[in-house]
Amino acid sequence: MNLRRDVFQAIADPTRRAILLLVASQSLTAGAIAANFNTARPTVSKHLQILTECRLLEQKQTGREIYYHINAQNMKAIADFIEPFRKMWDDRFNKLEAVMKDYKPNK
Amino acid sequence: MEQKTKINAEDGKQDLVITRQFDLPLELLFKAYVEPELLEQWMGSKVIKLENKKHGGWHFEKKDAEGNIVFSANGVIHDFIPEQKITRTFEMANTPFGVQLEITEFEKLTDNTSKLTMHVIYESAAQRDEVLKLPFKQGINWAHNRLEEIVSKLK
Secondary structure: OHHHHHHHHHHOOHHHHHHHHHHHHOOEEHHHHHOOOOOOHHHHHHHHHHHHHOOOEEEEEEOOEEEEEEOHHHHHHHHHOOHHHHHHHHHHHHHHHHHHHHOOOOO | OOOOEEEEOOOOOOEEEEEEEEOOOHHHHHHHHHOHHHHHHHHOOEEEEEOOOOOEEEEEEEEOOOOOEEEEEEEEEEEEEOOOEEEEEEEEOOOOOOEEEEEEEEEEOOOOOEEEEEEEEOOOHHHHHHHHHHHHHHHHHHHHHHHHHHHHHHO
16 A cells, blocks of 8 residues: 555656656666656656655666666556546446436326 | 446546446436436435526535535536536535536437546646545545454454
């Protein structure tokens, strides 16, 4: 539960969302990620640290380089957070449909 | 399986769109939104006030078994076009979610099917996301309460 709350904080920032989009297509080193932003390198490092702590990104050592990978499972948790909201409306509309199917005018 | 109710909430935006197709003629779908006794049945709230007209007001309320108000929402109807469109404001009392603008459109598909499109605009993107997370948080709370109930019975 704490993990999910942190995840929402992590994606609240536009730079962090952009980093996730970037890494989603291919694993990259911190330097390669930073090269895509005008932001100072330490700022990007801080964002990478937060994303790693929230377990949206994973670090993997390949030779001398550390590559960042997306954690697909935790990304799915974000995609799913809208589902209870959808389900709530779906239940409500199912009820509406049932009520109106039983509805007899002039009763 | 195709989902009947769809939500389109784009990242970082302050609005969302809910769409739903009904196996109901347009007249019946619209009736479910304007007749208090029908609204109460599917919404599960009591209709305190519902003035289905331009510049009318509305107020819904839900009480628990002890008579405490657990949900209270109200707003004004900005525009009302029968069997086409209802534009209203919506605000939940005693919550930090602010006011939202709801544009609900009713469309005939066939003689026996219809479509509802609800465009909801929030005060900010952050506020929209808080509202979106509400059922998610409630789900966690309810699971907790149930857990507490079970645990308390074990003692």
